[in-house]
Amino acid sequence: MKRIIYLTFYFEPDLCAGSFRNSPLAKVLADKVKGDGVVEVYTTMPNRYDTYHAEASAYEERGNLIIHRIALPAHESGMMDQIKSFYTYFMEVIRLNKGKKADLVFASSSRLFTAFLGYIISVKYKKLLYLDIRDIFVDTISDVIKSPLIKFFMLPVLKLIEHQTFSKAVHINLISGGFKSYFHPFKGVQFSEFTNGIDDEFLQVASKPQRLRHETNTVKTIVYAGNIGEGQGLHKIIPQAAEKLGIGYQFIIIGDGGAKGKLLLELEKRQVTNVEVRKPIQRNLLIEEYQKADYLFLHLNDLDAFKKVLPSKIFELATFSSPMIAGVSGYAKEFIEREIRSSFVFAPCDVEAMVQGIKEMNVNKEIDRNEFFNKYKRDHINHAMADSIIQYL
The missing domain is CATH 3.40.50.2000 (Glycogen Phosphorylase B;)
Known part of the structure; x- marks a missing residue:
């Protein structure tokens, strides 16, 4: 044996x-x-x-x-x-x-x-x-x-x-x-x-009709789920973007990590009220949050080492019929722009580019990513x- x-x-x-x-x-x-x-x-x-x-x-x-x-x-x-x-x-x-x-x-x-x-x-x-x-x-x-x-x-x-x-x-x-x-x-x-x-749990979701979003929604939700560490640099982008986007947009952050304190401190300093930080949750509950989101968010800090990586979160987010907003560079940027339809990529920590991209993106557009599902x-x-x-x- x-x-x-x-x-x-x-x-x-x-x-x-x-x-x-x-x-x-x-x-x-x-x-x-x-x-x-x-x-x-x-x-x-x-x-x-x-x-x-x-x-x-x-x-x-x-x-x-x-x-x-x-x-x-x-x-x-x-x-x-x-x-x-x-x-x-x-x-x-x-x-x-x-x-x-x-x-x-x-x-x-x-x-x-x-x-x-x-x-x-x-x-x-x-x-x-x-x-x-x-x-x-x-x-x-x-x-x-x-x-x-x-x-x-x-x-x-x-x-x-x-x-x-x-x-x-x-x-x-x-x-x-x-x-x-x-x-x-x-x-x-x-x-x-x-x-x-892409895991089976997410592929099962992809095979089912997902809810349609409407321009009449008074508040658009932007969901991030995962680690809140120095590598993600959320404290450098989310409080600033939330402040500029205003009350018409709600950030939901689900996760934990070593830089969570920095994020909370920055939110408090700016007195931002349209960001909700939640504890990690199991995948079945996370899927529900993804399905309700108007935008799905991914971000890596502005470090040279991250120009080589391909975050696993990309494959998770691409399963849902919501536009992907990604603050990444290097290989991850190339991959998303090549492989994933209805996505917007901006330079890490570039608040202005992120805000402009979110405002200009059409959240009601029908998204077809079947080719991506079959490949990955x-x-x-x-x-x-x-x-x-x-x-x-």
Whole structure:
């Protein structure tokens, strides 16, 4: 019986892109090796948001899919809290694998250390390493950290870890085509581009008629759902845009994160009354909010590293018959303009462009995105990616 070690920091029932990507992929992979193999997922107890709690078992067996969920110390979203959390996860995965054998190591990583953990385990077992890279951590951290002293000591260490990790992999999947140039130096590695996709829950919504919006609506709603962190930079765009748009527009922000305090502070400072900030909610309730929205909003902070990324939120929002308003640049901008009809893209943090685009966009126009749905079904992508993984068994 062959054993695949599957590493992902987030897994169902957690609410985040890492969970939404890896939960269905692990199931498809387990189904493909049924009778000849077992997939053991090493993940964490739901921890993405401090304001969202879901029950989950520390150990779960679903046929040949085994899930180990590791409890983390209480934390918020600060850097030291994240370091402690990853250290706990890292050490516990090592402990749980003592005395066991493995045939393949798979790691899905947005922050470098899940990939590095995969490297450590693959070296230990002398087995092949397959990486799924969802973000370029060194690139991002270089933009986010402002202290020259911290950068001086931290970046060389991170780059060394990154080089060791990526060089060891036999296969690296890049979730965004914008990552390709960064990975040119790594020779002898097989690359693929299995992106995020549209989940069945959203495709079911897409197949049903959605409500029509009318120009007579007195207040237009703009919905954002997801992380409220430095990477999204909502505090730099939403209070300012809400102030300029006025009471004819209502922002609904659903989520949590490390920069939520900055957003609330900016709203209070400007005395903005047309922005409502809510706690994270489950997907079925989120779908209802998306269906009621006049506009769906996506934003990334104005950082060079984000010019390479392709946010998973794009695939989620494109399922609904509402115009997409996206403050992104680089590869994400190219992708949206090429693939998604009835969308408006503006430069990150450009308040004037966002306000003008919202006012000029026709919310009553019928939207047909069937071509996009067929091309980016998560299930199709997962089956193709699972096939690319099991070839190394």
